[in-house]
Amino acid sequence: MNQAVRLNRNQVTMTPPVELDTLGPAPLLLPGETxxxxxxxxxAIFADIGPQSAVEWQLAIDVAEACWEILRYRLLRHSLLEVYRQTAVETALRRIDLAGIAPDSQDKAAFHISQNALSWRLDPTAATEIEERLFAYGFDQHAVSVEVYIQARETFVLLESLINGAQIRRTLLLREIRSYRLGR
Known part of the structure; x- marks a missing residue:
C-alpha cells in the first residue's frame, strides 16, 4: 500500500460526523501501510457512498474497513507468493544439485543451494543463470509456480478465505445501505 490513493478532483471531501469518528479505534496499520x-x-469510499445519516455513516465506515482489509489481504497474498517463489526455486535446485551428492557433503551443498536461491531473488544476473539452468533440467516457470502453490497452499487458502469473507461482508454492507435508503 505504498502508493497513495488519489481522489478524483470532482469528488467532495467527506468526513464522518465527529460523534461517529470518535467511536471507533484508530486503525491498526501494518508495516508499509501509512x-x-x-x-x-x-x-474515496466515503465519496463514492455519499452517506447522509448516522446509520449510513456507520455502514460506510464498515464498508471502508472491509475494502481496506481486501486490499491488505491481496497485497499479503502477493507477498506470500513472492517469498514462496524463492523457496520453490531452492526446492528445484535441490532436486538438481543434490542428486548423486555423497550424504556427508549434502549439508554443505544444501547451504550453497540456499545461497543460490537467495541470489536468484536479489541478483538479476544470478536469476537469469539459475532460471536457464532450471529450464535445462525441465523446470520452466510453470513448474516453479506449481511448486510455489504447493508450498504456500495452507497460507494461500487462509488469505483467500479472508479475502472472500471481507468481500461478502462488504457486499452485505452495501446491500444494507441500499435497503436503508429505499426504506426511508
Missing amino acids: LENYRAFRQ
Whole structure:
C-alpha cells in the first residue's frame, strides 16, 4: 500500500460526523501501510457512498474497513507468493544439485543451494543463470509456480478465505445501505 490513493478532483471531501469518528479505534496499520494512504482510501469510499445519516455513516465506515482489509489481504497474498517463489526455486535446485551428492557433503551443498536461491531473488544476473539452468533440467516457470502453490497452499487458502469473507461482508454492507435508503 505504498502508493497513495488519489481522489478524483470532482469528488467532495467527506468526513464522518465527529460523534461517529470518535467511536471507533484508530486503525491498526501494518508495516508499509501509512495513515495517509488509509485516510485517502477511506475518503474515496466515503465519496463514492455519499452517506447522509448516522446509520449510513456507520455502514460506510464498515464498508471502508472491509475494502481496506481486501486490499491488505491481496497485497499479503502477493507477498506470500513472492517469498514462496524463492523457496520453490531452492526446492528445484535441490532436486538438481543434490542428486548423486555423497550424504556427508549434502549439508554443505544444501547451504550453497540456499545461497543460490537467495541470489536468484536479489541478483538479476544470478536469476537469469539459475532460471536457464532450471529450464535445462525441465523446470520452466510453470513448474516453479506449481511448486510455489504447493508450498504456500495452507497460507494461500487462509488469505483467500479472508479475502472472500471481507468481500461478502462488504457486499452485505452495501446491500444494507441500499435497503436503508429505499426504506426511508
